[in-house]
Amino acid sequence: MPYTSNEILQTIRMVEMEALDIRTVTMGICLLDCSGPTVDQVANNVYEKIVRAAGNLVPVATEIESRYGIPIINKRIAITPISHVAAGCDGSDYVPIAQAIDRAAVQVGVNFVGGFSALVHKGFSVSDKKLIDSIPQAIAATERVNYSVSVGSTKAGINMDAVRRMAEIVQQTAQLTAEAGGIGCARLVVFCNMPEDNPFMAGAMHGVGEPERVINVGVSGPGVVRYALEKLGPEAPLTDVCNEIKRITYKITRAGELVGREAAQKLDCEFGIIDLSLAPTPAVGDSVADILEIIGVEKCGTHGTTAALAMLTDAVKKGGAMAATRVGGLSGAFIPVSEDAGMVAAVKAGALSLDKLEAMTSVCSVGLDMVAIPGDTPVDTIAGIIADEMAIGMINNKTTAARLIPVPGKGPGETVEFGGLLGTAIVQAVNPFSSTGFIRRGGTIPPPINSLKN
C-alpha cells in the first residue's frame, strides 16, 4: 500500500474525533470597479459584482468537502475596503451599501462578508469618516457583514483620534444591539498592522494590492494538536513538545493547501495564502486553552501561560510554513475568549484576567478578541484598552486587534450567551481608574524608531 493503515486511520481520526476541519475558504474580490456617482448605484454595482464573482463559491467548496472528506466550516468573502469603493459617491452614509452586501451574502450562501472597512492609521479621508459614522446603523441593519478599521501601524504610528472615535462606535453599536447582549460588536474589529489577505472574520478584507479574485484558506485544528500532545505524555521535554506540534501542524496545513489549490483551480482564480492560525471553536476539546493546559499550566492565565503560548504559536508557524506555498493573514494562535471553551472556563475560575490576556497577545495573534466588558464602561476606558492593544502591535511589528463587547446592563462576572460559533462570554472587569486625560489629548502616537530594540 502507498500509505500505511496508521496514516489513513490518523486522517480519519483527526476528522471524526479531533475536530480537524478547514475553518474557512474565503474568496477575496476586488470591488474597485464598482464606484458610482450615487450611493444606490454603488450598492447595486457591489451587489452584482459579489454575486457574479462568488456565485459558485459555496457549491465548489461543498464538492471539495465531499471529495476529500474534510469539512469546510465556513465559506466567506472578503472585499475591497468600502471606504475606497464608495469614495466617489454622494450620500451622507453608506448603510445602503452594507445592506446590498448583506443581500449578496444571502444570495451566494456565505455566512460572512468582510471588508466594510476604512484604513485611517494616518488620518481620515471624507469617505473614511462617512464609513465610520455609518458603522453602528449598518451593523444593526445587517447580519452577515463584518466591519473593520485600521487605526495604527508600525510605519504610521497610532491615530489616537481614530482610537477614541472607534471606542464611541463600539459603545453605540453595543447599545443598538442591546437586546442581543451587544452582539453587533462581534462583527466590529479595530486593527494595528492590519493584514490585507486575512481570511478570518471579523477582520477579513481584500487589500488594494491583491489580485482581481483570490482564494485564501484558514486552517484549524486545536483538537488535533491537543490529542497529539496528550499522547506524548506529561514527561516529554519542551523540545519534543515543539517537534510534535510542528509535525502535526504540517499535516493540518497540507489539508488546507490541497483544499485551497483545488478551490482556486475550480473557481478559476488565484490561490493566495494559507493562514496558519490555530482557531478554536466552542466545541469541547477544540480549544487553545486546553493545549496550554496540557503543556503544563494548571489553568490558562496563570504564570507561565505567556511563555507556553509563545512556544505554541512559533511551533505552529514553523510546521505550517513548510506545508504551504504561501503563508499570510494573521497566522498565530487565536484566543477569542468567548469562542474557546477552555478560555471561558479559565475566566470563570478567576485564572485569566483582562491584563493577562493583553500580555498574552504580545506573543501571539491576534489581540483582545471577543472580550466582554461591562456595559457601563466609559468610552475613554474602551479607548484606553484599544490604545494599549494597538501599542503592542505597533512596537512589536505585528498585527494586533481589539474586538470588545460592552454588554449592556451586565457587570463583571455575569454571563452572556452569543450562541453558535460565537459561544458564551463572561464579562471581565476593567480597571476602575480613568484614562480620560490621556485619551482626550487626541493627536497621533508617532511611529517607533526601529533600530533601538528593547
Next chain:
Amino acid sequence: MGDLITVEQIDVMPAGGQLTLTPGAIITPAARDAAEARGITVLEAGAAAPTQAPTVAPSRTAGFRASEIPAAPAHKNGPEQVIVTAVGKNRPRILSEITSKIAELNGNVMDINQRILQDYFTTIMIVEISGITGDFAGFKQTMESISQPEDYRVSVQHEKVFQYMHRI
C-alpha cells in the same frame, strides 16, 4: 459576461415553468433553491445528454454547475484512486458486501488491508475509479450508504488527501 440569475429573476417567473441557462450564465445557490421551491426546472446550458456523462465531475451535488467546472487535471501519477475505509463490529460477510458493491459500480480494488482487533474490524481498500459507472459523488454516496453506522461505517475519500498529509 454571461447572464446572472438571482432570486429576483426567479420570483417573476411563472411557477412550474422552465429556465434554460445560456452558456456561461451564473445561477446563485439561493436562486436555485427558489426555483426548486416554486417547481421551476433549471436546464443547464447544453444540458448533458446521458451519452456524454463521464467527462465531468458531480452533477448530483445541489447547486453545482458541472458545466462550469473544469474536469480534474490528467493524473500524472497514474490512475485516479480513492481510499475506502470500513470500521465496525466484526461479523461474517462484511468484506463481501463491500467488494460486491465496488464490483457493481465497476471500481477496481488495487490493494486491501484488514485487521481484526477483539470484536472490531478495520478494512482499508485502495480502489481505482477511472472506469466507474457514474461519477465520484455517486460512487461515494452509494458506498457510504451500504451500511448503518451502528453496524459498520464506510467512508470514501479521494487518495490525494492522504498524499498531501502524509508525504512530503
